[in-house]
Amino acid sequence: MSPIPHEPEFQQAYEEVVTSLQDSTLFDKQPKYKKVLPIVSVPERIIQFRVTWENDKGDQEVATGYRVQYNSAKGPYKGGLRFHPTVNLSILKFLGFEQIFKNALTGQALGGGKGGLCVDLKGRSNNEIRRICYSFMRELSRHIGQDTDVPAGDIGVGGREVGFLFGAYKLFKNSWEGVLTGKGMNWGGSLIRPEATGYGLVYYTQAMIDYATKGKESFAGKRVAISGSGNVAQYAALKVIELGGTVVSLSDSKGAIITESGITAEQVEAIIGAKVEFKTLQQIIGEFSAFSSNQVKYVAGARPWTLVGKVDVALPCATQNEVSGDEAKALVAAGVKFVAEGSNMGCTAEAAHIFEGDRVSAKSASEPAVWYAPGKASNMGGVAVSGLEMAQNSQRMTWSREQVDQELKKIMVNCFNDCLETAREYSNESNAEALPSLIKGANLVGFIRVADAMFDQGDVF
Numbered sequence: 001m002s003p004i005p006h007e008p009e010f011q012q013a014y015e016e017v018v019t020s021l022q023d024s025t026l027f028d029k030q031p032k033y034k035k036v037l038p039i040v041s042v043p044e045r046i047i048q049f050r051v052t053w054e055n056d057k058g059d060q061e062v063a064t065g066y067r068v069q070y071n072s073a074k075g076p077y078k079g080g081l082r083f084h085p086t087v088n089l090s091i092l093k094f095l096g097f098e099q100i101f102k103n104a105l106t107g108q109a110l111g112g113g114k115g116g117l118c119v120d121l122k123g124r125s126n127n128e129i130r131r132i133c134y135s136f137m138r139e140l141s142r143h144i145g146q147d148t149d150v151p152a153g154d155i156g157v158g159g160r161e162v163g164f165l166f167g168a169y170k171l172f173k174n175s176w177e178g179v180l181t182g183k184g185m186n187w188g189g190s191l192i193r194p195e196a197t198g199y200g201l202v203y204y205t206q207a208m209i210d211y212a213t214k215g216k217e218s219f220a221g222k223r224v225a226i227s228g229s230g231n232v233a234q235y236a237a238l239k240v241i242e243l244g245g246t247v248v249s250l251s252d253s254k255g256a257i258i259t260e261s262g263i264t265a266e267q268v269e270a271i272i273g274a275k276v277e278f279k280t281l282q283q284i285i286g287e288f289s290a291f292s293s294n295q296v297k298y299v300a301g302a303r304p305w306t307l308v309g310k311v312d313v314a315l316p317c318a319t320q321n322e323v324s325g326d327e328a329k330a331l332v333a334a335g336v337k338f339v340a341e342g343s344n345m346g347c348t349a350e351a352a353h354i355f356e357g358d359r360v361s362a363k364s365a366s367e368p369a370v371w372y373a374p375g376k377a378s379n380m381g382g383v384a385v386s387g388l389e390m391a392q393n394s395q396r397m398t399w400s401r402e403q404v405d406q407e408l409k410k411i412m413v414n415c416f417n418d419c420l421e422t423a424r425e426y427s428n429e430s431n432a433e434a435l436p437s438l439i440k441g442a443n444l445v446g447f448i449r450v451a452d453a454m455f456d457q458g459d460v461f
């Protein structure tokens with residue numbers, strides 16, 4: 001049990017890690033690691049602050065801002081900022097806790113953190129969003145820096161918001177430094193950073209397909225269900241299309257679009273342009289010419305998982321707990337073989353259990369089973385390229401698109417192999433040689449790397 005039971009999302013994320021570790025031979029082989037759990041579960045520091053601004057009507061508004069500086073054993077705190085009306089400490093602690101181990105999986109020198117603001121930006125003008133970002137950074141700038149804590153975007157915080165936040169930091173601190181990642185391309189940003197989480201998710205899934213089919217299959221010809229239509233979903237969809245897969249769904253918080261023939265790259269580009277203006281999918285399919293020739297079905301208030309028919313790959317890319325146990329059962333019945341989370345904790349504990357149960361019950365690699373990758377491994381391409389952005393800022397250099405993309409691919413494939421090998425090394429399952437658990441593998445690799453650094457630095461003794 002987590003020490004704080006009234007934080008349900010945090011508790012869920014904590015229990016997932018603890019269960020993975022307990023359900024392996026790690027603590028039998030090396031009992032010292034048990035001591036790390038209660039220490040690593042408590043954030044090094046939480047900053048909570050008031051953010052006020054004048055809205056476009058001339059009224060004052062107020063919201064609560066947060067930064068959870070969770071763990072700095074491996075490097076400066078690193079993790080995104082979420083601006084959304086559901087933001088609270090339970091959600092930010094779950095995201096920050098995941099981020100510690102995710103960042104360790106990149107193989108880079110990055111600690112873990114997360115932050116955000118409980119606000120709804122939808123429908124607000126650019127000017128008002130700028131005022132919100134400046135007010136948020138007025139306080140946050142006291143606590144971050146390129147060697148201390150380097151935030152990035154998350155839900156509700158994209159390129160526009162990172163620009164305003166960076167401008168505010170520069171103003172308050174009189175310092176131009178790589179204090180945020182996801183920056184604009186002509187002022188310190190890295191090529192491929194906007195694409196990185198979606199592309200990386202597809203590269204990780206490609207490594208799963210490659211391993212499971214012994215190189216015989218790829219994305220070509222596969223039917224791929226994707227949820228969400230924000231940053232992660234957009235670039236995952238474009239990469240799947242480029243690799244010859246058929247994207248049969250996308251969604252937003254109001255509903256889902258479903259298509260037999262596949263969403264086109266032109267349609268995804270239309271969504272990319274319209275989402276910055278807070279348009280819903282329903283509005284976009286009604287307004288843009290890309291949707292008049294190649295029509296899609298819109299289902300209000302629905303998630304895509306039970307609506308897509310036969311499907312080979314599922315990539316949840318919207319938000320946490322967006323695949324329920326029943327939806328997981330429906331996906332397995334629809335033939336899904338590969339599930340990889342673009343969103344953080346996209347699957348409920350029940351859904352993850354169903355996918356893992358399907359794998360455990362298979363006797364050998366030749367039997368069809370579901371391969372399930374947790375977000376902390378499969379969506380870490382974004383933070384990995386943020387790490388590359390920090391490296392480029394320190395060097396005062398800009399790497400080419402090809403160089404960053406190659407590095408991203410290498411990082412994702414290495415992460416897949418690390419998860420696989422470590423799951424085998426510490427597995428207590430009879431079929432682990434042929435079908436190792438990627439969720440256990442990811443948690444074991446991330447935890448051991450962070451725990452070793454904490455022992456070395458005297459955080460745990």
Ligand SMILES: NC(=O)c1ccc[n+]([C@@H]2O[C@H](COP(=O)([O-])OP(=O)(O)OC[C@H]3O[C@@H](n4cnc5c(N)ncnc54)[C@H](O)[C@@H]3O)[C@@H](O)[C@H]2O)c1
Pocket residue numbers: 153154155156157158197228229230231232233251252253254317318319320342343344379380382383
């Ligand atoms: N942006 C990154 O680099 C990055 C990296 C790793 C993980 N993630 C995770 O990926 C997910 C999506 O992030 P993003 O950056 O694409 O954000 P975004 O703001 O660009 O898009 C979020 C998407 O999720 C949908 N959504 C939000 N709340 C929802 C809800 N309650 N129900 C249904 N749909 C909802 C939105 O409509 C939108 O399509 C989040 O879980 C985030 O933590 C993002």
